Amino acid sequence: MSEEKKEEKMDRRKYIKYVGAGAAVAAAAAIGYSVSELTRPPPPPPPTPTTVVQTVLKTETLPGTTIVRTEERTVVTTASPTPPRVLIRFMCHETDEYTIKALSEAIEAYEKENPHVKISFEPVATGYQWSKIMMEYVAGKAPEIATMAASFDVLSLLDMGILYPITEIVKTYPIESYFPGTLFARDGEQYALPFDVNVGTLFYRRDIFDAYGIKVPETWDELVEAVEKARIDLDGDGKIDLWPVFPGGRGMEGVWEYILGLYWTNGGKIFDDKFNVLLDSPEYLPKMVEALQVVKKLVENSPPGADGWAGWADTISHVKAGKASIFFYHGARPIDALVRANPTIAEKIANVLFPVKKKGDVPHPYGTSDWFVVLKPSVFPEEAVKFLKWFYQSPYWMKFQTSVPLHFVPANLEIAKKPEYLNHPIISKYYHIVETILEAAKTSSDFLIEPGNKVHNPYIAKIRAEMIIPDMFHKYYYGQMSAEDAIKWAASELRKIVGK
Known part of the structure; x- marks a missing residue:
């Protein structure tokens, strides 16, 4: 990459991160992005029922006679609509082999239940989520779901207005059961789902x-x-x-x-x-x-x-x-x-x-979390919310939560008290460590x-x-x-x- 190109990318990051969404688009245009690159095609319209009109001949013998009558009739049939193909891009910085296995099992199960949905799992190295999301957002290619490892990055996305509300998912458990500082609320809506506490x-x-x-x-x-x-x-x-x-x-x-x-x-x-x-x-x-x-x-x-x-x-x-x-x-x-x-x-x-x-x-x-977020500028944010809600409320969530058992300490006390969490062999053996972290989380703070x-x-x-x-x-x-x-x-x- 030339020094000129490096400088362009650096400038773009600076505009996006510290000025906001509007300036991000302006900056992108200024350094060479075309309008077509900034405009992602809208999702396909909802499917409509298929109506078929057929003309058929019906032949019958009149009762009590030998008279045969032939009648022409019009038959209208309506076929059930076929759901549109949905592609959910899932960008994730948690790349431990056991975590990837747990997430892959969840994705496979959801796709089986929802044949019209395809979820593309895209690993990204910790620390690079922000720059990758910003570049794809500016190019009109934002992923539907992303995991975030820095609270200030979540806040920046929220301030830019590009997070989709996921209140119904967060409220799967009472708000008060989440540890302090792990939620991002604005105007009555929740915008990030914490999945662990790092205290x-x-x-x-x-x-x-x-x-x-x-x-x-x-x-x-x-x-x-x-x-x-x-x-x-x-x-x-x-x-x-x-x-x-x-x-x-x-x-x-x-x-x-x-x-x-x-x-x-x-x-x-x-x-x-x-x-x-x-x-x-x-x-x-x-x-x-x-x-x-x-x-x-x-x-x-x-x-x-x-x-x-x-x-x-x-x-x-x-x-x-x-x-x-x-x-x-x-x-x-x-x-x-x-x-x-x-x-x-x-x-x-x-x-x-x-x-x-x-x-x-x-x-x-000092304490922080990791979060799932849904990006509003993506093609299928509503479908992403459906998947994330299903995942959070399914048995696959606990498989994910315990995939790196002593690292993914739950951000929610109700999850931390579930028997399927407490009875995990590693967690039960090392619960003295988990218990101390859970206690520390009660008075922890993020910068x-x-x-x-x-x-x-x-x-x-x-x-x-x-x-x-x-x-x-x-x-x-x-x-x-x-x-x-x-x-x-x-x-x-x-x-x-x-x-x-």
Whole structure:
């Protein structure tokens, strides 16, 4: 791809993501999309009954006579309409082999019940849903159903007006049975169906903590003490074999999630509901200083290079290899991986609520979800709603929900209490982990709505893209600035984004 083409794509994303749907279409036209590319053909009209008119001869013998009469009659018959062919495109970022198998079984069953429907399952890598959906939307080829892994992407689609309401699906269960922050309501309608909760908890090796007399931490001081003791040389060769694992790199996941969790637990807030920046105010700046100081100690005690780990891949690899003594994760995917790769160690893992500054405080871990959405500009959104409703209310949903059992922790408490969920062999064996995540979800927060706020913050996508929170940490971690100055720098950058 030429540099010119790369620049065109970058500009298009910027217009779409930060300006809105109208500007997206204008931007597309400006960089070479034709009108025909932006106009997707409408769905076929509803089928009409087929009427057939036939003229037939009826011959009969009159009763009591030998007279034969022949009569010409017109017969009108109406054939039942044949349903139109429906193609539902289903874009999904959950590409674990067991998840794909569960979804494929559901799709096959639905197609069998509805022969006129064909569902095209289209895997897409996590993190690329937004750009792929936007490009296809601008080209007039939006998929009917998509899964989303970022709350701010769901909000952006909602603000653009291109999500189709799915209230009847969400209300399969009472609204209050969904965890806080997992729903997207507007004007009395629901627009996203959450299928899991990914909430931060602290994992540790029970056998190691018992053997080395390490206290399971409840407070920040105990956390730092535990992390310092959890660097274990198992064979006495002077090399660390078991590590605390806390990635500190510049990325969209990892360090900024537990920075926010610690900060919120400390009573901090970055924005108010009018999007005024509070981070560097006299009330909140000291709270972030304390959070950054704790995170610095966590990263310093992690394996060499952890300050450059930008995501969760390194955490998962250390857990699978049996090299992690204590680590943070939102959700429990590393344990799912460990169950498959090293079940003996998996049985020794436990998790607890993320530590608080002092006992009695309420933890506010970072937490988010994954969602199904239906896109309004697609050809068959109504048919997509029918399928999604059928799926959510069918036995196939539980097969999907338990396809990666410790990762897909239900976003709805009623689903989490179902016997078919609780009796799943892996979930029943590791329910202590699931139970802790479910408990943590009750007080978790997404950056989209901080603790105590009530309004979705539309600037979060831009803030994440600019890496302001990780950069604030790095300026402090590498000694470029004091914690106070790094926070003031971050607050200044935030104000540039929100225009205040």
